[in-house]
Amino acid sequence: MRAKTIKTPIPEGAMGWSSIGEEEINAVVSLLREPQNLFRVRDDGKPSNCEQLERNLRDKTGAAHALFLASGTGALSCCLTGFEIGPGDEVIVPAYTFIATPAAVVDVGAVPIIAEIDESLGMCPIDLEKKITPHTRAVIVVNMVGVPARLDAIRGICKKHNLILIEDNCQAIGATYKGKYCGVESDAFAWSTNFFKVITCGEGGVFFTNNERAFQRGVYQSDNGLNDVGQGHPFDDNVKPFSRCGIRGNEIAAAVLNVQLSKLDGMLKHTRGLKKRLFSKLNTPVNYTPQYVDDPEGDCGFCVNLIMNDDAKVEPILALAEREGLPLHKLYEAKLYEGGDLHIFSNWTPILEKRSANRLGYPWTDPAYEGNAEYSADMCPRSLCILNRTVRLLFNINMTETNIDEFAEALNKIDAELE
Numbered sequence: 001m002r003a004k005t006i007k008t009p010i011p012e013g014a015m016g017w018s019s020i021g022e023e024e025i026n027a028v029v030s031l032l033r034e035p036q037n038l039f040r041v042r043d044d045g046k047p048s049n050c051e052q053l054e055r056n057l058r059d060k061t062g063a064a065h066a067l068f069l070a071s072g073t074g075a076l077s078c079c080l081t082g083f084e085i086g087p088g089d090e091v092i093v094p095a096y097t098f099i100a101t102p103a104a105v106v107d108v109g110a111v112p113i114i115a116e117i118d119e120s121l122g123m124c125p126i127d128l129e130k131k132i133t134p135h136t137r138a139v140i141v142v143n144m145v146g147v148p149a150r151l152d153a154i155r156g157i158c159k160k161h162n163l164i165l166i167e168d169n170c171q172a173i174g175a176t177y178k179g180k181y182c183g184v185e186s187d188a189f190a191w192s193t194n195f196f197k198v199i200t201c202g203e204g205g206v207f208f209t210n211n212e213r214a215f216q217r218g219v220y221q222s223d224n225g226l227n228d229v230g231q232g233h234p235f236d237d238n239v240k241p242f243s244r245c246g247i248r249g250n251e252i253a254a255a256v257l258n259v260q261l262s263k264l265d266g267m268l269k270h271t272r273g274l275k276k277r278l279f280s281k282l283n284t285p286v287n288y289t290p291q292y293v294d295d296p297e298g299d300c301g302f303c304v305n306l307i308m309n310d311d312a313k314v315e316p317i318l319a320l321a322e323r324e325g326l327p328l329h330k331l332y333e334a335k336l337y338e339g340g341d342l343h344i345f346s347n348w349t350p351i352l353e354k355r356s357a358n359r360l361g362y363p364w365t366d367p368a369y370e371g372n373a374e375y376s377a378d379m380c381p382r383s384l385c386i387l388n389r390t391v392r393l394l395f396n397i398n399m400t401e402t403n404i405d406e407f408a409e410a411l412n413k414i415d416a417e418l419e
């Protein structure tokens with residue numbers, strides 16, 4: 001039997017959870033030794049883990065405000081509520097994102113509108129502009145798997161049409177664009193720190209904004225209309241509290257995330273180095289085009305997406321990759337969830353069928369909504385065509401340059417071999 005090109009064992013692992021070690025354990029243990037301090041608002045005047053984390057997050061990203069929450073979806077709901085987006089409003093989201101993005105729109109009572117992606121695998125600026133109606137209030141651009149979307153173009157369109165721009169950076173913690181953290185140049189942005197993310201505390205999220213009023217409203221959104229979590233922050237009497245569900249972040253998670261944040265730069269230095277190394281060793285491709293990356297310097301570097309030029313080449317390249325031991329996977333049809341991969345709009349059944357959490361069918365039947373959102377599983381054919389042809393390699397922090405050199409060798413070999 002002929003030898004595979006990949007000879008070195010490929011290390012298991014991911015980003016965040018693979019880097020959890022003694023520092024995170026110690027941070028949790030020392031907090032649990034003081035159970036009287038388990039709430040994020042402390043009585044002794046000392047800063048809680050949540051407060052320290054939020055300070056560190058502001059310092060790191062340059063955002064004026066950061067609020068640690070229970071989830072990334074919750075953070076998106078704060079972004080939207082922060083700018084009073086709700087009943088009657090349409091919010092444009094891309095066809096390729098986790099279902100949490102449109103779910104957050106529905107949660108605040110607004111209607112998601114789905115726009116095509118392009119070869120950046122992010123929102124297509126041309127289709128975005130086509131999807132704007134008199135009801136559009138906001139756009140959520142999503143920087144998927146650590147890669148910044150076409151942010152300049154999208155920011156320009158939002159400015160032109162006076163729309164709020166929110167960045168869903170749940171999968172792109174640490175990604176930058178033109179030298180600044182993704183999100184800081186937009187109205188608000190969200191991170192998820194759930195188990196699968198770049199840094200993790202199991203479950204968590206962060207709402208960021210530079211807008212004072214939006215921040216205060218986000219605090220009320222997260223804290224049942226209280227402003228406990230904004231301890232020390234001067235609250236404006238004109239921003240009145242309102243009642244919402246509680247999605248506060250907790251101290252144990254913050255203790256873990258504070259340590260994880262200190263490891264972020266090191267992890268990204270490693271994965272960025274790996275991705276650059278791979279591309280420096282790849283021959284000019286014959287059968288595929290790499291995902292278009294608007295700002296390669298800002299890319300987190302843990303995912304390489306290759307768009308096959310021809311549908312018919314997808315299965316053959318995967319078969320050759322398997323023969324060589326190369327961990328190349330198809331992006332579409334990944335059987336992540338029952339019913340299909342929920343990162344692709346065609347599998348968002350609860351949205352496509354306009355399933356409502358209430359008996360009146362809101363937000364789609366809300367009398368405040370005068371638009372006419374219609375969905376179908378084939379409504380974004382260009383996105384399906386691109387996603388269906390995309391294969392990917394995922395890197396983790398345990399991989400080495402030797403792994404990458406073998407990946408490049410295998411990829412060059414199988415690309416040359418494909419007819």
Ligand SMILES: Cc1ncc(COP(=O)(O)O)c(C=O)c1O
Pocket residue numbers: 070071072073074097098100101142168170171192193194204205
């Ligand atoms: C793009 C995107 N947006 C939002 C979310 C929601 O984050 P969470 O699971 O923390 O609510 C996720 C999580 O997987 C995501 O990938």
